[in-house]
Structure formats: C-alpha cells, structure tokens
Amino acid sequence: METSTEDIYLFNTMTRNKERFIPNEKGRVGMYTCGLTVYDYGHIGNFRAFIFEDQLRRWLEYRGYKVTQVMNLTDVDDRTIKGSKQQGIPLKQYTERYIKAFFEDLETLNIERAEHYPRATEHISEMVALIKRLLEKGYAYRSEDGSIYYDISKFTGYGKLSKIKLEELKSGARVKADEYEKETAADFALWKAWDQADGEIFWNTEIGKGRPGWHIECSAMSMKYLGEAFDIHCGGIDNMFPHHENEIAQSEAGTGRKFVNYWMHNEHLLVEGRKMAKSLGNYYTVKDLTAKGYDGRVIRYLLLSTHYRQQLNFTFEGLSAAKNTIDRLLNFIRRLQEADGAGFGEELNVLTKRAEMNFEKAMDDDLNISVALAALFDFVREVNTLLDGKLLNKKEAKQVHSLMMKFDMVLGVIGSIEKREKLPKEAEELIKTREEARKARDWKRADQIREQLKTMGIVVEDTADGVKWRKEKT
Ligand SMILES: [Zn+2]
Numbered sequence: 001m002e003t004s005t006e007d008i009y010l011f012n013t014m015t016r017n018k019e020r021f022i023p024n025e026k027g028r029v030g031m032y033t034c035g036l037t038v039y040d041y042g043h044i045g046n047f048r049a050f051i052f053e054d055q056l057r058r059w060l061e062y063r064g065y066k067v068t069q070v071m072n073l074t075d076v077d078d079r080t081i082k083g084s085k086q087q088g089i090p091l092k093q094y095t096e097r098y099i100k101a102f103f104e105d106l107e108t109l110n111i112e113r114a115e116h117y118p119r120a121t122e123h124i125s126e127m128v129a130l131i132k133r134l135l136e137k138g139y140a141y142r143s144e145d146g147s148i149y150y151d152i153s154k155f156t157g158y159g160k161l162s163k164i165k166l167e168e169l170k171s172g173a174r175v176k177a178d179e180y181e182k183e184t185a186a187d188f189a190l191w192k193a194w195d196q197a198d199g200e201i202f203w204n205t206e207i208g209k210g211r212p213g214w215h216i217e218c219s220a221m222s223m224k225y226l227g228e229a230f231d232i233h234c235g236g237i238d239n240m241f242p243h244h245e246n247e248i249a250q251s252e253a254g255t256g257r258k259f260v261n262y263w264m265h266n267e268h269l270l271v272e273g274r275k276m277a278k279s280l281g282n283y284y285t286v287k288d289l290t291a292k293g294y295d296g297r298v299i300r301y302l303l304l305s306t307h308y309r310q311q312l313n314f315t316f317e318g319l320s321a322a323k324n325t326i327d328r329l330l331n332f333i334r335r336l337q338e339a340d341g342a343g344f345g346e347e348l349n350v351l352t353k354r355a356e357m358n359f360e361k362a363m364d365d366d367l368n369i370s371v372a373l374a375a376l377f378d379f380v381r382e383v384n385t386l387l388d389g390k391l392l393n394k395k396e397a398k399q400v401h402s403l404m405m406k407f408d409m410v411l412g413v414i415g416s417i418e419k420r421e422k423l424p425k426e427a428e429e430l431i432k433t434r435e436e437a438r439k440a441r442d443w444k445r446a447d448q449i450r451e452q453l454k455t456m457g458i459v460v461e462d463t464a465d466g467v468k469w470r471k472e473k474t
Contacts, residue, residue: 008063010232011309011366013240013263014161018366021262023231028066030230031057032222032260034239035071035117037214038098039079041285042105044303044314045269045276049236051300052266052308052367054111056234058410059363069114070225073099076121077214078178081201091201092121105286108296109303110412118221120212126220127212128205130254131190135207139253146193146208149174152186155249159185161263162241178214182241189213190250215246219259223251233260237267266308272315289319297413298323304411307369329414332380333404334470339397341390348386348396352403355379359407376407423469427458431469434460 008021023029033053036042042050053069060067074080075095084094099119106113120127131148134140139154152158152166159166164182173186180188193210194202202209222230228251235244244263251259268275271282289299302322306312358375362368383400386392392400408414423431430449437445450460453469460469 008364009366010262013265029060030226031069031232033071034235035073036102037074038095039083041101044284048269048303049266050111051303053234055304062410070116071114072221073117073119075119108286109300116225120217123221124203126224127216128207130220131207133254140190147189148191149187150190155253158249162245188246190216215243219247219250228255229257232262234264237265240265267311270313298326301326301413335387336397336401339392340394341392343393344386344391344396351382427456
C-alpha cells in the first residue's frame, strides 16, 4: 500500500503551487522535455535544464515509476536554416554535427537517455495533420502569402500558463518569427509558406509548400509519443512564453482535452552573476569546460546542487568547490571499501535510516536538493568519524556503501570508482618497478619511486594486503 510519505510533490507552474503528483496511469509517467535547437553546441544553460529533467526522471524512477521521456531535437527552424545558409552547407549536415555533440555531452554529464529523441524534420506529416485539424476547427487561418497562423483570440485559455492578459494585445497582429517577446504576443505561425530565404528547405504538403513553425513541432511530437494528454512537461523558464503557451493552445484546441497535468520550469543560469552571452565572453559549452580539465561529474554536480527553481550562479570558484565535494565523496567510498574495524552495532541502522528518510523526504518535496544533500553530507560526516575510530566492520561498511549507491542513482556523481580511477600508463609502470625494487629489498629505489608518483598526484601505501594506491586530493 502506498503511504503518504511516498507522495511526491511538484511545483506546477500552471497553478503556481506545489501539488501532489498523481499520474494518469498508475505507476507510469509520460514526460516531455523541450530539447535542443541544434543550430549550435548546447551551452551550460541548456544543460542546466537537461540535468534538472534528469534529476526529476531519476527521482520518479527511484520512487518506482516507469518513465517514458521524450526530448525533441529541433532540426528545422529560423535559426538552423540561417546557420546552415551562413556556412553554405545542407541543413542536415549542419544540424548533424550538433546532434552528435549533444549526445556526447549527455554522456559526459551522465544524463540518462530519454526513451525518444524525435527530430522535427522526421515528423512533418504529424505536424501537417495537427495544423489541418486546427484549420477545420477554426483556430487557424491562412494569410496572404499562404502561411498559416494560429488565431489566439479563438482560444479562451490563451495566456493561462504565463498569465499574460489578452486584452492588452492588439487583435489581428501577427508574428512569423519563432521567437518573440511577451510584449509582442500575437497570432503565431503554424506553417510558414516557402519564400526565397528558405532556399532548399521546404516540404510539399497538403497545406502547401513550406515548413512548420517551431511551436507546432513540440505539440505534434509530444502527442505522437505520449498521447493527447500526458503527465509532465518541462523546460527552461524562457520557454514558458511564447513556446509552452502556444503548445497548450495548439494541442488543447486540436484535441479538446487537457494537454498536460504538471508544467515544470527551471530558472535561469547566470555566469559570474551576469546573464550568459557570447558578447560578454562568459558563454560556455560543456566541451569548453572539459577542455579546461573539468570532469563531467564535477560540472554535473555544480548544475544539480542548486534547486531548479532558483537562479544558478555558475562560477569557476563554484566549480572548484564542486570538485572538492566530489573528491570528498570518492574518498569516503574508498574508505568504506577498505574498512575492517571492530563493528559498531545496532546504532548504525539508526544513522542509515535517518539519512535515507531525510534524503527521500527532501526529494519528495519538489526535488529539494539542498536539503537532500545536507542529509547526505551529515551522514558522510558521521560515518567518517566512525571510520576514524576504526569502528565499522566490513559488513557495516558495505551497508553504508549500498546506501550511498542508492543516493547516487539520483545524483549520478559517484559511479564506479574503479572505472573512474584508471591509472595513467606511466604510473602503472612505476608501481610495477617499485614492486620489483621492494622484492629486491632496494628500499632507497622504492622510496624514490614513491616520491615520483607523489609528484603525479598518486599516493601509494604498502599494506598487509599488498600495495594500495589512490589519487591525492587536490
Ligand atoms: Zn518545445
């Protein structure tokens, strides 16, 4: 039986309230997450959103839900077309490069794969079908150039997500661009009739020669993979208006049903206190940071450790602090693996139960990561004290280790130490040579090599079980 402690509460942007999560279908979650417009490499602001969504996904899985996540790839829109023209290469070739990089970045940041990554260019017929439905129902109309617009005055709920007031809008005003500001809310393009600027990019369809607008892409693709009504729709706060507002208008007018039950938005990312912009020189992709030597898990930790509804100020100081935190965690795991003390007894259960409960309670509360992490680090501190006193026996250390691994199902920052800590070939050779020196009782040589390894950041210890090594904390 479900108990109230396992209820998950999520902040729903639609109602501006935390609500108990109740899925449409018991035990299952359908979740749509607006993906990347592949006109450039994803920047850390994009990945803040993707990591928030990954955290949500992992938490739902932790709580036993079977998640179906869909993340679109916008590979045709104003920006991708402009970019491919500027570089003089076909659209597909242009977007492919960024799609490939996107999947590499997911790997780097240990983001779980969604079940579907639909591409807009492969779903034109679904978009055309939805536009036809909107035309038939009178929510859309054709303009002089053959483009098709959504008539926002026809949809009574228009503005309900972003809370914009329709009476402030000029009736009949139109906007053809995919991106626009709240101040210019107007009828928006569902289908853009071909013009010279589109060059080779067009589809010949029942509704004419042209290409889809950006917003219709997400309505058509989410409904294809998740059904006309699904549980959760996520995205960055920038996408709330006009993108998500338009998705609601298109989908609900098309189906006559409520489109999404829970809308979830993550706040902005700032860099060193300022809005990130190429012109300010504070614009970073994931690859920019790994090129500077930062580990993907460190970047991941920094991006996930601020609550998703708070602005995240990305700084290099924060990045080093994240590195220290990850090192601390890894050291802790290593100590657990080596623990062989007398045994602490029943009390340990109290500590683990409390840590687990506090962590879970926090995450159930709209993914309150700061409180969850505090619970985790309190626990680490307590157990470290036990380890200092050589109080944990092997079995108890294993118990703690399993709880840490359980937490890591959600955090995704520890993983398998053995896999992460591969020695450089040179160090491996040195350790072997040192072993030989020790066997030959050449202590002087052995000590020299130990020092040499130390300069490489590798500490070797001679224990009863043989030689152990670890990377030094930096
Ligand atoms: Zn979208």
